[in-house]
């Protein structure tokens with residue numbers, strides 16, 4: 001039989017735990033990294049555990065930012081230098097995983113998501129913390145860059161090495177790194193026992209669980225006006241990513257040039273205003289939003305299918321909204337008077 005003092009101690013411990021249990025609350029942290037403001041919100045009972053997990057996530061995001069930064073001196077810029085000299089680069093298993101995922105996504109997108117066109121992105125002036133200022137690159141320079149046709153198909157990966165058979169390959173993971181980083185952040189939160197959270201990097205995000213008794217609710221920015229065009233309630237573990245022509249751009253001689261470059265033409269893609277994707281994995285959603293933006297109003301259903309994406313909303317230049325059936329079931333449009341085209345049910 002249990003001694004009486006042990007029973008009393010157990011009761012005392014239990015009641016202490018019960019008294020000290022605060023109701024779950026949202027614990028928030030904000031930091032500037034990955035080129036944007038990142039907002040981490042954790043809905044959790046124990047404040048100390050939540051804050052500790054968030055601190056680990058902050059360090060992790062900053063490490064990924066430093067590793068893959070395309071224009072500040074970084075391990076990535078060193079990789080780019082070595083590849084330009086035709087050298088084989090030694091990589092660790094984390095980099096291998098990152099590069100392999102990017103290579104698969106690029107292949108599935110028919111290389112529309114092409115993270116090897118860093119030289120072209122630099123020529124357009126987007127390798128800078130500031131808005132580009134001046135003329136777009138000349139047609140000659142763009143044509144020269146296009147003739148070199150760098151793509152992820154030029155890359156050979158082993159678990160420890162990276163090689164390219166095209167010296168024009170210059171990595172820029174601006175369309176994928178944020179998604180990859182958000183996936184790592186969410187995995188870390190899950191490992192720390194967090195079941196309800198949102199990691200939001202400038203409107204691109206992944207959620208887990210819910211915000212108490214309500215789902216996490218997200219606004220999708222209107223591409224040409226202030227405010228939101230639609231909202232989405234996430235269903236547990238889900239990512240929502242949007243690529244838009246309003247994110248980074250410059251104006252020259254009355255024309256607007258933005259940061260999503262069609263690797264086929266060398267110019268900013270011009271057949272959409274924005275694309276929103278819902279998918280389980282954030283890295284996939286990130287690469288897909290960019291690829292589908294480039295694919296435009298006619299090609300997006302095919303590329304979405306190849307990339308395994310079934311929830312897409314593309315807003316065309318005339319504000320027509322193209323959607324898959326599955327996206328239509330999930331999205332709440334916040335505007336009237338717009339033309340909506342629901343595309344196929346096989347996507």
Ligand code: ADP
Nearest residue numbers: 112113114115174175243247259260261263290
């Ligand atoms: P954002 O991160 O601004 O929401 P995206 O995810 O679409 O938007 O990424 C755009 C960034 O990706 C650009 O700033 C550039 O660094 C890079 N990029 C541009 N065009 C391509 C492309 N065709 N394939 C891969 N990356 C691209």
Ligand code: MG
Nearest residue numbers: 175286287290
């Ligand atoms: Mg992207």
